[in-house]
Amino acid sequence: MDKTESQVMAEREHPGSGGKYVFALIALLCLTALTFGLHYVTVGELGMIVALTIAAVKVTIVGLVFMELRRSMVATRTVAAVAVVFVVLLCLGVFADVGFR
Amino acid sequence: MTDHGHQGPAPRVAIQFQDLAKQEHAAHFGMWLFLGSELLLFAGLFGLYTAYRTRYATAFAEAVHHNALWIGTTNVVILIVSSFTVAWAVHSLRRDRRRTTLWSLAITMLLGLLFLVFKGIEYGIHFRDGVFPGHYYAYQEMPGHGAQLFFTLYYFMTGLHALHMIGGLAAIGWVAARVARGKTTAAYPIPLELGALYWHLVDSIWIFLWPMFYLTTG
Numbered sequence: 265m266d267k268t269e270s271q272v273m274a275e276r277e278h279p280g281s282g283g284k285y286v287f288a289l290i291a292l293l294c295l296t297a298l299t300f301g302l303h304y305v306t307v308g309e310l311g312m313i314v315a316l317t318i319a320a321v322k323v324t325i326v327g328l329v330f331m332e333l334r335r336s337m338v339a340t341r342t343v344a345a346v347a348v349v350f351v352v353l354l355c356l357g358v359f360a361d362v363g364f365r
Numbered sequence: 366m367t368d369h370g371h372q373g374p375a376p377r378v379a380i381q382f383q384d385l386a387k388q389e390h391a392a393h394f395g396m397w398l399f400l401g402s403e404l405l406l407f408a409g410l411f412g413l414y415t416a417y418r419t420r421y422a423t424a425f426a427e428a429v430h431h432n433a434l435w436i437g438t439t440n441v442v443i444l445i446v447s448s449f450t451v452a453w454a455v456h457s458l459r460r461d462r463r464r465t466t467l468w469s470l471a472i473t474m475l476l477g478l479l480f481l482v483f484k485g486i487e488y489g490i491h492f493r494d495g496v497f498p499g500h501y502y503a504y505q506e507m508p509g510h511g512a513q514l515f516f517t518l519y520y521f522m523t524g525l526h527a528l529h530m531i532g533g534l535a536a537i538g539w540v541a542a543r544v545a546r547g548k549t550t551a552a553y554p555i556p557l558e559l560g561a562l563y564w565h566l567v568d569s570i571w572i573f574l575w576p577m578f579y580l581t582t583g
Binding site: 286292299323339346350 | 398415445453572
């Protein structure tokens with residue numbers, strides 16, 4: 265969806281509260297502490313899955329709030345999603361090949 | 366300098382764009398395409414890590430113990446806070462608060478430098494022990510092909526990430542200079558927004574490297 269110049273200017277004049285950035289920071293630090301704590305109790309493959317899942321949640325917060333994907337154009341969000349999906353597909357494909365050969 | 370800067374001159378719309386909104390969308394879209402290609406650059410290394418971690422699971426899990434957990438953890442906190450400060454810089458510039466923007470960017474750069482200092486300290490510890498990449502690997506306490514591959518990947522991935530950090534510092538420094546000179550203002554904050562996007566990507570990659578190289582023990 266294309267915005268008009270006046271809409272862009274209006275958004276700049278009212279950029280909204282910065283509270284969402286503070287909440288995102290607190291959430292990211294809490295998730296970091298959670299990852300750190302859990303790595304002492306979850307080991308092996310389970311530990312890897314838990315740590316990477318929390319990392320994915322953290323990166324999602326960074327993407328949606330700090331990188332403002334939440335209010336980006338559909339085309340922009342598609343580029344981000346496709347890049348991430350390709351990386352995940354590559355890693356899953358490699359894991360399936362090496363792990364179950 | 367007062368906190369409130371000035372909106373600056375009206376931004377120029379390049380001839381190929383119908384209006385400013387389209388120009389800004391094109392800038393953001395182009396940056397995201399660049400970030401996508403950057404991610405795919407790291408994807409090959411993530412794929413290699415997956416393959417070798419699966420093949421040498423025990424050696425990788427043991428090798429993680431040799432990395433300095435306190436440095437990796439400190440660095441992840443540093444980068445998360447720096448992501449916040451650069452986001453705050455963008456937010457402040459949009460609200461025409463130039464001094465706050467500059468302080469936020471200065472803190473971001475200091476945190477980035479601190480990250481590199483800690484990384485250098487950790488590399489120094491590894492070099493002292495003979496932990497080098499590839500054929501130069503000479504760590505007696507952890508012989509074997511698996512540990513050698515782990516540390517080779519460690520150097521490539523963290524080294525490539527460090528190069529991106531240096532690039533990010535240069536970009537943020539350049540934008541900060543523009544803000545200080547009044548060339549990037551609330552009227553057209555796109556250069557800062559694009560620099561911030563790059564910084565967040567660098568942070569996001571480290572969020573994954575941290576568990577891969579510091580936490581996932583056997």
